[in-house]
Amino acid sequence: MLDSSAKPLRLVTLLGSLREGSFNAAIARSLPDLAPEGVTISALGSVGDLPHYDADVQAEGFPPAVEAMAAAIAAADGVIIVTPEYNYSVPGALKNALDWLSRMTPQPFIGKPVVIQTASPGVLGGVRAQYHLRQILVFLDARVLNKPEVMAGGVATKVGGEPSVLEDETTRDFIAGQLAAFAAFVRR
Numbered sequence: 001m002l003d004s005s006a007k008p009l010r011l012v013t014l015l016g017s018l019r020e021g022s023f024n025a026a027i028a029r030s031l032p033d034l035a036p037e038g039v040t041i042s043a044l045g046s047v048g049d050l051p052h053y054d055a056d057v058q059a060e061g062f063p064p065a066v067e068a069m070a071a072a073i074a075a076a077d078g079v080i081i082v083t084p085e086y087n088y089s090v091p092g093a094l095k096n097a098l099d100w101l102s103r104m105t106p107q108p109f110i111g112k113p114v115v116i117q118t119a120s121p122g123v124l125g126g127v128r129a130q131y132h133l134r135q136i137l138v139f140l141d142a143r144v145l146n147k148p149e150v151m152a153g154g155v156a157t158k159v160g161g162e163p164s165v166l167e168d169e170t171t172r173d174f175i176a177g178q179l180a181a182f183a184a185f186v187r188r
C-alpha cells in the first residue's frame with residue numbers, strides 16, 4: 001500500500017535508440033509495469049525528432065521538439081535515461097538531445113533527479129556508455145542516482161513479444177528494485 005506521506009511521482013523516459021526493434025525501447029516500454037505504487041512513467045518525444053545542434057539555429061529560436069522535451073522534463077519529478085552504448089560511449093542522437101537541452105534557459109536538468117539504464121546484446125550491458133553519460137550529467141548539474149546500476153547484458157535473450165517488452169524475470173525484478181530506490185531518492 002502507498003505510504004500516505006509518499007508523494008505521487010511522475011517520471012519520464014528518455015530513450016537513446018531510434019531503432020524500431022530496439023532492445024532499450026523494449027525495456028523502456030516495460031517500466032510502467034515495474035514502477036512502485038504511486039509512480040507513473042511516460043515517454044518523452046524521440047531524440048530522433050531533434051535536428052543536429054547548431055548554435056546558428058539556436059540563435060533563430062529553439063526547435064519546437066527541443067522546447068517540448070525541455071518542458072516535459074521540467075514538469076516531471078525525475079528522468080529515466082534508457083540507452084544503448086555506441087562505440088563505448090553515448091549514442092550521438094542522445095548526446096545531441098542533451099546538447100540542445102543544456103542550452104535552454106532554465107536548463108531543465110539542473111537539480112533534476114536522473115537514473116540511468118543501459119542494455120546491450122553484449123555481456124557488459126553498456127557500462128562504458130553509462131559512465132560517459134554520468135560525466136555529461138555532471139556538467140548539466142543533474143542529481144543522478146548512484147546505485148543500483150542497471151546494465152542489462154545479453155539483452156537479446158531477455159525481451160520478447162510484439163511490441164517487445166522485457167520478459168526476463170531476474171532483470172525485471174532488478175529494475176523494479178532500482179525504480180523503488182529512485183522513487184525514494186526523488187522524494188528525499
Ligand SMILES: Cc1cc2nc3c(=O)[nH]c(=O)nc-3n(C[C@H](O)[C@H](O)[C@H](O)COP(=O)(O)O)c2cc1C
Pocket residue numbers: 017018019021022023024025083084085086087088089119120121122125126
Ligand atoms: C554504431 C554502433 C556502435 C556500437 N557499439 C557498441 C558498444 O560499444 N558496446 C556494445 O555493447 N554494443 C555496441 N553496439 C551494439 C548495440 O549494443 C546493439 O546494436 C543494440 O541492439 C543497440 O541498442 P538498441 O537495440 O536499443 O537499438 C553498437 C552498435 C552500433 C550500431
